Amino acid sequence: MELTTTVARARALFAALPRPLGFVPTMGALHDGHLELVRRARTRCAGVCASIFVNPLQFGPHEDFTTYPRDPQRDCEKLAAAGADALFAPDAAAMYPPGFTAHVDVGSAAAGFEGALRPGHFRGVATVIAKLLNIVRPDVLFLGQKDAQQAIVLRKMIGDLDFDVETEIVPTVRERDGLAMSSRNAYLDSAQRARAPTLYRALLATREALERGGTKNAAIEAGSAALSSTAKLDYLDVVDAASFEPIETLRPPAFIIGAARFGAVRLIDNLWIT
Numbered sequence: 001m002e003l004t005t006t007v008a009r010a011r012a013l014f015a016a017l018p019r020p021l022g023f024v025p026t027m028g029a030l031h032d033g034h035l036e037l038v039r040r041a042r043t044r045c046a047g048v049c050a051s052i053f054v055n056p057l058q059f060g061p062h063e064d065f066t067t068y069p070r071d072p073q074r075d076c077e078k079l080a081a082a083g084a085d086a087l088f089a090p091d092a093a094a095m096y097p098p099g100f101t102a103h104v105d106v107g108s109a110a111a112g113f114e115g116a117l118r119p120g121h122f123r124g125v126a127t128v129i130a131k132l133l134n135i136v137r138p139d140v141l142f143l144g145q146k147d148a149q150q151a152i153v154l155r156k157m158i159g160d161l162d163f164d165v166e167t168e169i170v171p172t173v174r175e176r177d178g179l180a181m182s183s184r185n186a187y188l189d190s191a192q193r194a195r196a197p198t199l200y201r202a203l204l205a206t207r208e209a210l211e212r213g214g215t216k217n218a219a220i221e222a223g224s225a226a227l228s229s230t231a232k233l234d235y236l237d238v239v240d241a242a243s244f245e246p247i248e249t250l251r252p253p254a255f256i257i258g259a260a261r262f263g264a265v266r267l268i269d270n271l272w273i274t
């Protein structure tokens, strides 16, 4: 696997890779969820590349940018073993040189939920992915269902701004007890880790109640009850899969989405209803 850290070298490297070219953007601290995206790209594409960039633009001033887990050496080994051909791992100065001012604002899909609780987050995500798509020029962009709102926001950006790339959303990879894999799971202490799967159970309980024909409010109440009494729910809701706006009845395609805090550790998860 070839590694590059500069934009100029990345352009040359990716232009020489066989097509179709699949691209997996990440922030590193890779786990099996990330690697599933790489494996999926490997089955569909002749060339596979990934990026690792902890994007300062998508972190709020009081968020975990400086402490976000970083493990570049092991990440390279994992990507190579999963079948990536090339890795772009720039530093912040390479992506945002002095004088950088342009941003991408996606609009309503980015307004609620994570967008409301993390002001500026999706503006930062959309901006960095727009840059990466222009540098890498992939044919297929692989995104995780784990970050459903992010995937929908990026699909909207790609459609509205005519980026010439297809997106594939890859189902969430979970631990054996149901907890969605996430780099931030590393922050959980053992008591929090034991309670963390209750977020997934809350989503399942919400889905069950909806499928039994209950109202959305009753289903969300049932879901909330499944959450550990020591976790703090940020939101639990049902949204349209294209607009990411709340809907009152389960009308597929939709997501049941949830976010909760286990101590200082904030986790998100969702179920895709097709």
Ligand code: AMP
Residues within 6 Å of the ligand: 025, 026, 027, 028, 032, 033, 034, 036, 037, 142, 143, 144, 145, 146, 147, 170, 171, 172, 173, 174, 180, 181, 182, 183
């Ligand atoms: P991140 O490094 O958190 O920015 O994630 C990079 C990509 O991996 C995003 O498209 C995520 O949605 C995806 N991803 C993260 N966790 C998982 C998971 N458990 N299963 C599938 N995809 C994931």
